[in-house]
Structures are given as structure tokens and as C-alpha cells.
Amino acid sequence: MDKGESFFLPAPSSTVAGEVDALFNFILIASTVLFFIVVFGSIFFAIRYRRRNGKRQYTSEKAHNTKLEIIWTIIPTILVVIVFFWGFSTYLKMHVVPKDALQIKATGQKWFWQFEYKDGASSTNELVVPVGKPVEITLSSTDVIHSFYVPNFRIKMDALPNRYTKTWFEATQEGTFDLFCAEYCGTGHSKMIGTVKVVSEREYDEWLENNAISGEGLSLVELGEKLYTSKACNTCHSIDGTPNTGPTFQGIFGRQEKLQDGTDITADENYIRESILNPQAKIVSGYQPVMPTYQNILKDREVDALVEYLKTLSN
Amino acid sequence: MAKDQLNAQKNYLNEQKGIKSWLFTLDHKRIGIMYLFAIMFFFFIGGVMALFIRLELIRPEEIVVGADTYNQLFTLHGAIMIFLFIVPGIPAIMGNFFLPLMIGAKDVAFPRLNLASWYVYILGSVFAIYSIMNGSVDTGWTFYTPYSSDTGGAVISMTLGIFILGFSSIFTGINFIVTIHKLRAPGMTWFKLPLFAWGTYATAIIQVLATPVLGITLLLLIFERVMGIGIFDPAMGGDPVLYQHFFWFYSHPAVYIMILPAMGIISEVISVFSNKKIFGYKPIAFSSLGIALVSFLVWGHHMFTSGQSELAAMIFSFLTFLVGIPSGIKMFNWMATIYKGSVSFDTPMLYALSFLFLFGIGGFTGIMLGALSVDVHLHDTYFVVAHFHYVMMGGTVMGFLAGLHYWWPKMWGRMYSEYWAKLTVAVIFIGFNMTFFTQFIMGTKGMPRRYHSYVDQFQPLHAFSSVGSFIIGMGFFIMAAYLLHAMFRGKPVGKNPWGALTLEWITSSPPHHHNFERTPLVTDGPYDYDRIMVENDKWIYKDQPVEKPDESQEKVEH
Amino acid sequence: MENHHHITPLKTYLGVAVGLFILTVVTVAVSFLDFGPFNLVVALLIAAIKGSLVALFFMHLLYDNKLFGAIFSISIAFVAIFIILTMFDTMGRDMVVEGKSKPINEKAVIYSKQDSSAAADTTQSNH
Amino acid sequence: MEHTGDHPKFLAHHFSEASQQQESAKLGMWIFLVTEVLLFSGLFVFYAIFRAWHPDMFINAHVHLNVYLGTLNTFVLITSSLTVALAIRGLQLKKNKQAIWLLIMTLIFAAIFLVVKYFEYSHKFHLGQLPGKFYSFDGIVGTNPHVFFSVYFLLTGLHGVHVIAGMIVIGYVLLRTIKGHFSAEYYTPVENAGLYWHLVDLVWIFLFPLLYLIG
Ligand code: HEA
Ligand code: HEA
Ligand code: CUA
Numbered sequence A: 001m002d003k004g005e006s007f008f009l010p011a012p013s014s015t016v017a018g019e020v021d022a023l024f025n026f027i028l029i030a031s032t033v034l035f036f037i038v039v040f041g042s043i044f045f046a047i048r049y050r051r052r053n054g055k056r057q058y059t060s061e062k063a064h065n066t067k068l069e070i071i072w073t074i075i076p077t078i079l080v081v082i083v084f085f086w087g088f089s090t091y092l093k094m095h096v097v098p099k100d101a102l103q104i105k106a107t108g109q110k111w112f113w114q115f116e117y118k119d120g121a122s123s124t125n126e127l128v129v130p131v132g133k134p135v136e137i138t139l140s141s142t143d144v145i146h147s148f149y150v151p152n153f154r155i156k157m158d159a160l161p162n163r164y165t166k167t168w169f170e171a172t173q174e175g176t177f178d179l180f181c182a183e184y185c186g187t188g189h190s191k192m193i194g195t196v197k198v199v200s201e202r203e204y205d206e207w208l209e210n211n212a213i214s215g216e217g218l219s220l221v222e223l224g225e226k227l228y229t230s231k232a233c234n235t236c237h238s239i240d241g242t243p244n245t246g247p248t249f250q251g252i253f254g255r256q257e258k259l260q261d262g263t264d265i266t267a268d269e270n271y272i273r274e275s276i277l278n279p280q281a282k283i284v285s286g287y288q289p290v291m292p293t294y295q296n297i298l299k300d301r302e303v304d305a306l307v308e309y310l311k312t313l314s315n
Numbered sequence B: 001m002a003k004d005q006l007n008a009q010k011n012y013l014n015e016q017k018g019i020k021s022w023l024f025t026l027d028h029k030r031i032g033i034m035y036l037f038a039i040m041f042f043f044f045i046g047g048v049m050a051l052f053i054r055l056e057l058i059r060p061e062e063i064v065v066g067a068d069t070y071n072q073l074f075t076l077h078g079a080i081m082i083f084l085f086i087v088p089g090i091p092a093i094m095g096n097f098f099l100p101l102m103i104g105a106k107d108v109a110f111p112r113l114n115l116a117s118w119y120v121y122i123l124g125s126v127f128a129i130y131s132i133m134n135g136s137v138d139t140g141w142t143f144y145t146p147y148s149s150d151t152g153g154a155v156i157s158m159t160l161g162i163f164i165l166g167f168s169s170i171f172t173g174i175n176f177i178v179t180i181h182k183l184r185a186p187g188m189t190w191f192k193l194p195l196f197a198w199g200t201y202a203t204a205i206i207q208v209l210a211t212p213v214l215g216i217t218l219l220l221l222i223f224e225r226v227m228g229i230g231i232f233d234p235a236m237g238g239d240p241v242l243y244q245h246f247f248w249f250y251s252h253p254a255v256y257i258m259i260l261p262a263m264g265i266i267s268e269v270i271s272v273f274s275n276k277k278i279f280g281y282k283p284i285a286f287s288s289l290g291i292a293l294v295s296f297l298v299w300g301h302h303m304f305t306s307g308q309s310e311l312a313a314m315i316f317s318f319l320t321f322l323v324g325i326p327s328g329i330k331m332f333n334w335m336a337t338i339y340k341g342s343v344s345f346d347t348p349m350l351y352a353l354s355f356l357f358l359f360g361i362g363g364f365t366g367i368m369l370g371a372l373s374v375d376v377h378l379h380d381t382y383f384v385v386a387h388f389h390y391v392m393m394g395g396t397v398m399g400f401l402a403g404l405h406y407w408w409p410k411m412w413g414r415m416y417s418e419y420w421a422k423l424t425v426a427v428i429f430i431g432f433n434m435t436f437f438t439q440f441i442m443g444t445k446g447m448p449r450r451y452h453s454y455v456d457q458f459q460p461l462h463a464f465s466s467v468g469s470f471i472i473g474m475g476f477f478i479m480a481a482y483l484l485h486a487m488f489r490g491k492p493v494g495k496n497p498w499g500a501l502t503l504e505w506i507t508s509s510p511p512h513h514h515n516f517e518r519t520p521l522v523t524d525g526p527y528d529y530d531r532i533m534v535e536n537d538k539w540i541y542k543d544q545p546v547e548k549p550d551e552s553q554e555k556v557e558h
Numbered sequence C: 001m002e003n004h005h006h007i008t009p010l011k012t013y014l015g016v017a018v019g020l021f022i023l024t025v026v027t028v029a030v031s032f033l034d035f036g037p038f039n040l041v042v043a044l045l046i047a048a049i050k051g052s053l054v055a056l057f058f059m060h061l062l063y064d065n066k067l068f069g070a071i072f073s074i075s076i077a078f079v080a081i082f083i084i085l086t087m088f089d090t091m092g093r094d095m096v097v098e099g100k101s102k103p104i105n106e107k108a109v110i111y112s113k114q115d116s117s118a119a120a121d122t123t124q125s126n127h
Numbered sequence D: 001m002e003h004t005g006d007h008p009k010f011l012a013h014h015f016s017e018a019s020q021q022q023e024s025a026k027l028g029m030w031i032f033l034v035t036e037v038l039l040f041s042g043l044f045v046f047y048a049i050f051r052a053w054h055p056d057m058f059i060n061a062h063v064h065l066n067v068y069l070g071t072l073n074t075f076v077l078i079t080s081s082l083t084v085a086l087a088i089r090g091l092q093l094k095k096n097k098q099a100i101w102l103l104i105m106t107l108i109f110a111a112i113f114l115v116v117k118y119f120e121y122s123h124k125f126h127l128g129q130l131p132g133k134f135y136s137f138d139g140i141v142g143t144n145p146h147v148f149f150s151v152y153f154l155l156t157g158l159h160g161v162h163v164i165a166g167m168i169v170i171g172y173v174l175l176r177t178i179k180g181h182f183s184a185e186y187y188t189p190v191e192n193a194g195l196y197w198h199l200v201d202l203v204w205i206f207l208f209p210l211l212y213l214i215g
């Protein structure tokens, strides 16, 4: 088990996580006590007062006890009022973003996350943040509702199409954490898994710098190979010949494709380019028109890089 | 020989014969039975789908179905279980059959409407089946926009089907309210009503007030799909969160449609098998009404992470907790009823105790989900899945099974095998906890729901959960076998095998066509076990040890 | 067995109808005046009065079983609950954190063909 | 069977008295009306939320509705409500002929209402003031005016469906009145049809100012 992981909860790795866990444990304990009283009490009474040798008996006429009734109304009421205020105060904390927070934009798209940092840096499915600094995530979506969920941070917020929502966290621990899409969004919902990489502040700055000028040093093919995973093509396209949500990239270049409208087309540079930027224009038969557009996500050079990379898969 | 006697005696089952006499019957008992078969059929279908879901989740990679089919599976499982099984379930089967009997009426207020509700149910289910076969649906049972407004498949025919089912629910609701108001037997005052009647009454109020909103919601969804009216779809200028308000305005109260009648059954069963006056009759009765009304004010607790305003979240969270208190009042009163009772452990009582155990867990985890900060972590994880299976399967279905076993001898005049029945309770109880307790742990660890595959860390828990589900499946299989056997071959029973005091037990088993030989005159309370005891179908009064004069006498008539 | 039904005098019916006509004229007339935000209040107030007349006299709520009136009032109350609780959300999204209430692009897609420039404008201003 | 002697023909077997049956039917009707109110509630919420979001657009769009036709229809519906009420009174006073004529008049007013509505609709169709994505009018300033017409058509459309349903119900009780099924002792179905019709009127009383007068 990781540090701080309990029977129920994963390791708390953000500043609010501790508070959430405290309330969780409080309810857990209070409920367990009440549960023992009510349920095991009932079972105990049932056994203690079981019918002996199958004979029914007249029983007590008592069906009323004001004192008891008040007790079992008041005590739960007090408990839930405590729980309510406790829960609400942490909830507010989760929603009020500290002033000095780092700002990152996250966009959910079927079925990956696109992150944009200041200075034009960006990443797909991997959120890189510095440890010990509050980070504000401004969420939105380009298609349906997704939900940004990092269990270790105990935060979750839906990403809505055409609207911004916000959440924030301050990681207390370096490491790599799962990032799930928690709102059902279709075929690839369960594959919409990313990671949050919490690094030291120095590493973060370095990363930002490298990323902002991404791929300058690489050849087109190398860059394309990197983009294939970092831009999430691999969630739908394999390179080993197995069809997935989308057709495989193995041998794609020069391949004869049958389109949904019945026509045939040979996959050349232009076709591939169009498939990436305007995927709905030509749909390969046997597949759903679910590929997202990369219009505003990929730079020109990156599209070129992908095309070059795909070419290499055909020999 | 005994068997022949039962067949010779006239009852609602054999008074008229032939398929037509069933399809055109206006007898609430027969309609109840027709509902029983229709609803059980869909429970079976939904259950089989659940088993496929569990099968697929044994390992993270694909085993039997692909992602798209999986999405359709849980959608259909959810939609069938909710709209075709659990919402109509107890009211339409047991309410129909026993409510009039329990209040000493000859029928429900509007028998024709009652029959219509069955046909409407069938019509709605035909739409559902049609959608399954024509492209199916993959939206989740909640039909959230904008996913549902642009995904492919048979969303329109499915929502239309559910829209139609809504009418069936409304018809039942109207019928019950009027029946309880107007058709009580002489002497049956409001506070002599059995608690099951109070439960169905509160349920009917919700059905009438909430179901139309589901109807209009689904209509708007359909219009959004065909015409882009711009209410829910952001592309057309709408707001998807608004859809969630609309949907949960119905669907939260709907969860109390599911649980309140089950709670009514539990009140009956615990009192009867403890042979003791129910503790806190009025608090139990009024808490049903309280739950029914407050349930309309809490829907936003399904939307704590949806981007709704913090103010709304606060209000909804606070009100959510208020619902816990009346539920608690019931639990405490049941405990006090058992105290110093004369408790027997027949099958219905075992189900009732399972109910207390499982609904307790389900309810307390509901409280966790109601707490704002904790819900942020738990929302849309398997914790929620576990919560609602504990309250629906562990609560409602246990209550339903308690009722089914409690009233089975009255419905058919024959008894099932106690041995097999008790064995089944154990099998289902164990399988259930294996299946769903593991899901609590997965949920708190962060396993999101509606996932076709998952990260490896959850593998052992998922596998364990799946094994549990097959055990449940086995349990139901045994149950189907012994109940069917009991229907035809079971040992005939007398009027009142459990020694219960509510009115359905003063008539013969199975009851005859007009329920009672003559309209009962009610003088005793439904739970006066302190002064009445029934032995071998004889009502023995503590102070005047003579047979109950009036209703208990056998009379040959008709 | 009480089988006496209340029979409303003809005068009452006609009076109510005339009242409804007059109120209709009033509400139309008033709509040409401008009370700012109170336009809605005035209009709804008059509608409520008209509605009550219909319910009390035409629908006999005044004379019938009080239960019917109670039932009907409950339905109105639930409509109010529906509207008010939903509005706690839709009107309060900016309360704690700014910038969450407005759509990124106010205009629905059907207008983007007509004037794409305007749509682009709103997108810009919201960033 | 048990029903012997003086049991009236209309009394179903599971009721013991006529008044019980009548009260039951009316109670059932009222509960049904509750479901109708809640069915409309969704559209009222739709209206309320979007009006609160885009008040200017609603005001700019509502001037395109014809207040005069709306007012006319209000008068028509109120009158029809009066005629049903009087028809029931007629039955109570054993003036069945009068009741029949009043019911016929109710039907006529309902038809007038629909005809007026037809002209309003076809005018809007003509201008392209249609709901949702069929909207093709330009000349209304404000955000997403098609939403106003969605609300308008949904509200008046659902109301229109109720008018038609009401006509069918009234037609049915009219037939039965003509056949002489009703008397001063038993006229509950007419009463219930009347209740339904009044509800249709009631809904319109709210729709009219919300849509035509203040938008
Ligand atoms: C039968 C159905 C049923 C019932 C009865 C309940 C009962 C309750 N439910 Fe549940 N719920 C569902 C069915 C049901 N639920 C379903 C289907 C969903 C998910 C839908 C979906 O998303 O697909 C859901 C989801 C759900 C959520 C949303 C979770 C999320 O998606 O993030 C929440 C949040 O507040 C919640 C809360 C509650 C509460 C507080 C109760 C309470 O009524 C419980 C009250 C009972 C008790 C509390 C136990 C007994 C009490 C005592 C012994 C007294 C002492 C008590 C205290 C100290 C409080 N439920
Ligand atoms: C009443 C409601 C109900 C019931 C009873 C059940 C019962 C079961 N459910 Fe389900 N479930 C839901 C309602 C219900 N469920 C809902 C609403 C969802 C959410 C859907 C969504 O996300 O959209 C859900 C989702 C859901 C999931 C999550 C899927 C996901 O998120 O990816 C899982 C996974 O394990 C699951 C499993 C099960 C299992 C194993 C059972 C078992 O208990 C089933 C056992 C039953 C049987 C095996 C049937 C056997 C019957 C017979 C043999 C006939 C008997 C005949 C007579 C008695 C005469 N359910
Ligand atoms: Cu994105 Cu689920």
C-alpha cells in the first residue's frame, strides 16, 4: 500500500484530501456505531425473543415511548447537521480557487484530455504540475460531458461543452496519479484515462520550456512517433494490425479504403491530412464517425510529422 | 386428496377459465398476477444482463462483449431494472393484489383503469424491446444530454417507451389514492390502515406528482433530438445541466417510489412474525408521507460535481440529510417492535432481517454521498453503484421477496418449501454482499462506473464481485424453481398460516372472486397482537376467548 | 347518503365570466404600460386572480370537498418548487467563482452560418 | 350477485353507494388534473429559466406574437368554460336539452380557438419563426431567438393537444347526454369532462400573458 492509503481510501495527495478523508472516516465510524445498534440490535432481539417450541404468545401492548422516540430523532439530526456543515465547508474550499494559482486549461474531447499551459505549452492525456503549488484547472469540452477525476486528490469536476467549470488542487506529493474520465461519454469512456505527473517546481519549469518549443530538435518521423501516443491516436488506432475504434495504422499509406458512401479511395498524404483535420469528411466503411478533429490542436508541422510517421508504417 | 379440495373450492383463479377471462379481467387480483408474470420476466432479463456485465468485468480486457455492447448492456440493465421492474414492481403486483384486500374493499376504485395500466405497461415494454432490437441504446439509464441528443441508436423509441410506462405508473397511483380514500371497509379508520397501505399511499403521491415531469423531460429530449429546440443541447443554445435537473426531479423521488412500498411490507412482516403490536404506528405512517414530500426537494444531490451553483448544492445537501431521519425513525421502530416479541424465523422474516442489514448499509452510504465534499470524491464511482444496489436490491428487492414469500400462500393457496426458501435467503444474502460490498471498496479507491475496462489494480476486487453475482444468480434460479413448484404442487394452506391480523387473512386462500363473503366490519386494529392471537385459523381473544364472530366464519356463497 | 349537489346560481356564473372578461382587458391594457421588472409580477398577479376565479367557481372548489382544493394547491406548490430550486442553480452559478455561468459561445450553431463573425467575437471576449 | 333491489344501473359492483362512486370519480379526476399541471410544469420551467437568462431576447421576440388574436382566443376559451359550467347546471336542473346545446356550443368555441390558432401558426410558419433548428427568421435581436419559438410552440402545442383531447371528451359526454345516460342524479362524467375543460382554460390563462403580453 502507498503511504497513507487505508482500507477504503487511496493515498491522500492533495491539500483537501485530508479533510475529505476525515469526514469520510467520521461518517464511517458514526454509521458503524449506529448500524451496530440498530441492525445487530434487531437481530439480537429477534434471537433473544424467538418463539420457543413454535407457540405464539400474547405480547406487550406497548407501542409507544415518547422519550425513546425523541432520542432517536434528535441524535441522528444532530449528527447530520454536523456532517452537513463539515461537508459544505470543505466543498467551498474545493471551489474557491486561491488567487495565486497556476492556470491550466483542460479540454475533454472524445476520448482524451487536452491541456494547455501558459506560454503555449500543451500536452495530451498527461497533466504535468508542480508540487506544493495550487493549480487551477479550467475545464470545458468540445463534445459531450466528461469529468475530470483524480482519486488521489479527491477532486472531480464535470467538463461541460460550451461552458467553463473550475476546480483546483494543490498536490502534496510528487508522483504519477491516475486521471479518470468519470462522466460516461461513449465508446472510449473507459479508455479516457490519463495521468497527473506531479514534479518538483524546477522540473516543471524545465518541462514547460521544452514543451513550448516542442519537437524542434526531432526529425519529423521521430516527432510523429511521439505525437502518436501523446496526442492519443493510440487510443483508437493500433500499429500492429488489430482494428480498434479506428482502423489500424499498419500499412495505411497507399492502402485502398472503402468509404461509407461506397466509393474507394487511396490513402495518400492529402487524404491522411484531411482525415486528421476534418475526420468527418470521409468515413471509412465499417467504422463510426467518432474521430475528433485535431484542427486546433495540432500545429502544421505536427500534422506533417504524423503523416511522415504513418508513411513509415507501410514498409 | 387435500389438493382436490383446493381445486374444488371456488376462488379467483378457477372461477372463470380460459385465456380471455384473464386478458379481459377487471379483478384486481388477476391483474396483480398478470403484473407478477410480466414484471418477473423483465427482472429475469435485467438480471441476465447484469450477469453479462459481471462476466465482462472479470478481467480488464475484452472477454465477451466489446465496449459498445457493454455500454448498451448497462444502459438496458439499468433502464429495465428501474422502469420495468422496480418502479412498477411492488405497487403493481402486491399493491394491486393486496391493497383492496387489506382495507376490506371489493376492488380498486377504477378496475378498468387498472387493466388499462397493465396494457399500457405491456405497450411500453414492447417499445423497449423494439429499441433493444433496433440499434439499442447506449446512453446510460439517465439519458444525459448532449450525449443522448447526438448518439446513434434507438434513443427515441426507448424514451417513448418509458414515456408510455409513465402512464401505467400514473394510473396505478391514481387508483390507489382513490381506493384508500374512498373504499375502506366500514370501521377502517385512517389509523387502522395497515402500514403497507400507508406505504403505497405515499408512493402513489410520488407517482402522481413526479411521473408527469419524467414524461415532459423525455418529450423535450425527443424534441431536442429531432428539432434542436435549444433547451438541453449546448450546440443549440441549451444547457445540459438543466436536463439533469429535469431528470432528477423525477428520478430522485422515484427511488422512494421503489423503497416506500418495500418499507410497508417490512412493517407488516416484522409485526406479524414478531407477533407484536407494531411500535410507533403513527411515526411510521407519517414518516412515509414525510419522505414522500421531502424527496422532491433533494434531487440536486446527483449533481454535486455537475457545475451547478454552490448555493444549490448546499441546499440540496442539507435537505438530503433530512430524508435520512424519517428512514431512521422507521428502522428504530422496527427494532423496538422486535423487542420482547414472539419472534419466528420464517422465510419472510429472514428477508425482513436481510432488509434491515442491507438497507442499513445502503442508507448510511447514502448519507456519505449526501455529504458534499465526500460526494465529490465518490460521485460516479462504484461506490455509488454499490450504494444503489444496496438500497434497491438489498432494500427494495429484499422487501419484495419478503412480501412474495409472505403472501405467496394467499395468492395461490399453497405453500412453498421452507427448506429451500431458507437456503435461498442465505445464498442470495452471501452472494449479494460479495458482489456489492467489494464495489464499495473499489469505489472509494477511485474506480469509475460505466467502465468497460479498468486499470489493473482493481482486478482482484472485480473478479471477486463477479463470483458473488453468479452466486446471486444461482439463488434466484433455486427460487424460481421452488416457487413454481409451490404454485402447482405446494401443500395447501389454510386462511391464515402466519397468524396475521390484517384483513387479507380472514378470507380464504386463494381469495374468491369478490374477496370477502361479505364486507368486513373492522373493529380491531391491524396489529393488536396484545389481545388477539390466531391459531389454526381461529381468532382467539385474550379477554373473551371465543372465536372472532364475524369474518372468520366459513360461509358458502355465490 | 348525501346526494345533494350544490347548484351555482346563474348570476354567479355570469358574474364570474364577466369578471374574467374584464380582467383580460385589464391585463392586455396594462401590458402596454411599462413597470420595468414588475411587468411580470402584474401579469402573473392578474392571471392568478383569473385562475382562482375559474378554480373556485367554475371548478366548484369553493363548494366541493376541501380535499380537492388541497390536492390542487399541492400541484401548484410543486411547480413552484421545481422552478425555484432549479433557479437556485441557474441564477447562481457565478456566486462563488466568477466565469462559470455564461456559455463560451452564446450563439447556437444555427446562427454560425448566418454571421460567423459575430459568433467568433463572443468566443474571443470570453477567454 | 349481491346488488339487489334499488341499486341504480350506473353503480359499479364494488361501490356501495352512488355518492361514494361519484366522489371517487371526482377525486380521481382531480388527481389526474394534478398530473396535467405537472406535465406542463416542465415547460414552465423551460420558459422561466430561459427568460431569466435572456430577458431582452424574450421581449424582442414576443412582439412577433399577435396580441389581438391571443386576446380573442382568451375570450373564446373563457366563454367555452362558461358554457360547460352552465351545461352541468342544466343537467342539475333537469334541463337536458339546454345542457346539450351548451355542450355543443362549447365544442364550437373550442373549434374557433383552434382555427384562430391555425392562422397564428401558419403565419409563423410562413415567416420561418419556427422552433429550434427550423428557425430561419432574422429580425429579432438577442441571443438565440429560436428558443423563444421553441417555448412558444411547445407550450401552445401541448395546450392545443389538450384542447383536442378536451373536445373528444366533451364530444363523448355530449353523445351520452343525447342518449339520455345522464340525469340530475348522475352526471359525474359530464362534471369530470367539465373539470378537464376548465383546466385547459386555466393553463391558457397563464400562457396568454406569459407569451403574448410580457414575453
Ligand atoms: C431504492 C432506492 C434508493 C434509496 C432508498 C436511496 C436512499 C438514499 N440515497 Fe440514493 N441513489 C439511488 C437509489 C436510492 N437511494 C440510485 C439509483 C442512485 C444513483 C443513480 C445513478 O446515478 O445512476 C442513488 C444515488 C445517490 C446519490 C448521488 C450519488 C452520486 O451520484 O454522486 C446520493 C447523494 O446524496 C444519494 C443519497 C441517498 C440518501 C441520503 C438516501 C437516504 O434515503 C437513506 C436513508 C437511510 C438511512 C440513513 C439508514 C437508516 C437510518 C438510521 C438507522 C438512522 C440514523 C441515521 C443517521 C444518523 C443519518 N443517493
Ligand atoms: C432494481 C434495480 C437493480 C437490480 C435488482 C440490479 C441487480 C444487479 N446489478 Fe445492477 N444496476 C442498476 C439497477 C439494478 N441492478 C442500475 C440502475 C444501474 C446503472 C446503470 C447505468 O449506469 O446506467 C446498474 C448498474 C450495474 C453495474 C455497473 C455497470 C457499470 O457501471 O459499468 C453492475 C456491475 O456490476 C451491476 C450489477 C448487477 C448485478 C450483478 C445484479 C444482480 O443482483 C442481479 C441478480 C438477478 C438475476 C440473476 C435475475 C435472476 C432471475 C430469475 C432467475 C427469475 C426469478 C423468477 C422468479 C422469482 C419467479 N449493475
Ligand atoms: Cu470522457 Cu468519459
Ligand SMILES: [Cu+2]
Pocket (backbone or CB within 6 Å): B251, B252, B255, B299, B301, B302
Ligand atoms: Cu437521489
